[in-house]
Amino acid sequence: MKFSIYEDRITKLILRDDGKNEFQFYKLNESGELNLIGSIFINDPILDFIWMKQVKSLSNGQSNGHKSSKKRELNGGMKSSSNIETFDGNLIALTSNSLLIISSTSNSILEKKSNEYNITKLLSAENGLILGSTNNNDNIIQWDLMNNDITKIKVPKFQSILLSRDTIFIGTQSGLQVGHFEKNKFIKENEIAYKKGVQLIVDIDLDQNLIQSSNNIDILTQDSTNKTIYEGDDIKNIQVINAIEERRIFIITTNSIQIYSIEGQYIHKITTSQPIDDILQIDDNLFIIWHNDNDIYSQQFSISQSEIVVSPPTNSQTNKSNPTFIEFDENLLTTTLTEESLEATLIQSLDDNITNPTTLIEICSSEYDSEVIKSIIIKLTVPQIEKLYQFISKEIAKDSSKNYNLTIWLKWILLINGNHIAQNSDLDLKTLRSSLSDGLKTLPNLYSIKGKLQLLKLQSELRNKAVNNTEEAHDITTTMDDDNIIFANGEVDDTTTTIA
Template structure:
């Protein structure tokens, strides 16, 4: 899974060769999302996580909203909104960068290569502290995001699952040959201190905090339990199917336990009572990635190839959710035609489906040798819906948009005044990816500008020719009326070389007999 969600913000990793791009999107309540900016990194990304909401309340930084792109080595001072959700990104070169989604810039870079144990995942980002797990899963790294960039290493029990709460309480799922336990402890200034150990019937796959002294546990056998750390009692939650993932959903003051299964969702109250079951009409093999809330509305998200999809659902209403195109405005092309030509007994040919266009473009633009004719077929010959074109182009990487720009700009340059469909694609490529294209030496935006300007210069001549053609058509119509009766209309031209550019006829031009 190469994206994460925090409120209305989405961070997505796009990999290309040995470099990565972090793209930021903003999600609306209707389920639509729009690209707001991106940051380029010169090292591969191992893991990334947003900073927790509650921790941002104590952050006194202020960040201005600007859309600039920076490379990994460029570090800027953090000046930002107190409620901004920063993103911690763990890189393969043993460094962590903190990225601001508002300014689309790296605000801090922390080198952790001095640590003997390589960090492989970001466990938690809260209270100006990043907790990272190591390859051996026997140590935790505590990384301060303050000016000191202090790094501490904690020796912890080898774990199969881990959860760190907001008060630095940590839970480990541990396993031996015969025993399975949940170990609870505290991460103090210099060491880990075990507080309690609770025996479990099965090995833990994941653990999530529910409320004070309560945790939700998913076992490897795909059973779900609520555990009280005070009474050490387990309560198994009844699910119709095996649960693949658990999440705790916050809606206002209420908390719900969501069991994600292959064919649906099971929703439980915080006391473990079952509230609702939702079936999934799966039109894709992709599983549900996230269950989250936006404005007290629950959403699910999933990914098909390079495209993200979102859909709202009801906690209490029994419904069937179709996993195909998400919600919000439809991405289907508008097939309404304004043509006045009637072709009886001929079936109407509709435009290519938007999802098919998107899949086809991703395949074509990732191939080493581009098939220009197929790319043009997937674009100019398929769809004229401006909103759909915008959504498709926003899902492309800058590398893919560069290839598409090269083909579309050539197509537009062939006939500046006629290629309306191609010009729509070119418009959104420049609007959404123009900043990146301007920095690519192999792409000549200036050349396109010259071609467009030369096309505009011939527009008056084209209108003049159009006027002449309209005049000739009018003459032909007047002459054809002579066969309609005795009273006929004849037209003569004293000087046949006189043609009017606007298609009008002078009063002395026609003689009515």
């Protein structure tokens, strides 16, 4: 099982028995619970996947608590690193033939692009800019999704690479090369020898990096000074996290978490009862992430602990949600309209000086075909979209589980015109976001119900098949009164079964 983590979001990739790949999307809440928020099946084998980040630069002297520095876009161009990372819910997935942009909020493929440069590994995804490498790790592909511009940059064959700043660090089998990109190639400025190669480079701050070379972890300063802070053959991961208002280095080994200051001073060791994969931070809370086969788990901890007993939640530890009731409004319009008549009726309603909300909602509720709705949304003008969004979002905010057809309309409004709506201060997003977040909490219950229904259906089919085979083989006719039979978890209550 592979998984990718960004902030409080986790996606895991599961290879099903039928050959299909399933992405499952999870969100970690403040109490440490992993909630399943959706999934999507992909037919093609997945080579790699990564979350897309949205980085917004701060202005007017604002700061997010980190030191301001300068970063260089590939092939020049400086940009400030005083920024805020935000999450847009999109996952970038790579197949041998395609690059897929997948929405974890709508559980759909937003866009599919041809992998014409044969990218095999994704290095980063930020603000619509994808950085990937080819099979031999001797070329970096820069892919601007907004303009569909692709640039191929020649680099030394690398084991690891850090592209986050104006100085580029490339780890090879023999050492660390330091330089920059210019005219679609890497220009080496300095080289530091590491006899056992460089397997991992982690950014600490403007002046320091963490270097993993075989069993050693070193702090490398800007003046090329090396300081070894850890030695061992059990290194699994290295992270730099803000903990208790200070940036600290967390070295994850097979049975412990080693904590250091960013200057390399040893602080504390936490033993773990089994290997963990990652550490997440939500506000001031820290969580460990680990997996077992296809299951992924989380558990809260503090850096003052001396030991973490890693254990998956039991049924008694899992918080059970209240039953979810889905209401069906019998007053909804059920007359089926053609696409042309639906479009004409909707536009007429939107263009009226005083639009009747009830009529508009009934018109939209009468159509559930996603392709038809998408086709109509594309044809609407901006003023019509704004008015339609206001009425639909207000209706969904009342109860997100009441009218499924409206959610399809809302999905295509946001996918096609989301950028305009987000920038329009007159259009309210907070109420809708709050309502949809509440609705997401019901998904685990619905997945559970779906699984149980599928199990009961399969049991019923197998039982009927067995009865039919017996009747054909022995020519025995048995009549059963279904009204008096109670099936519980696939078993028959013999005390209430009548055989005629």
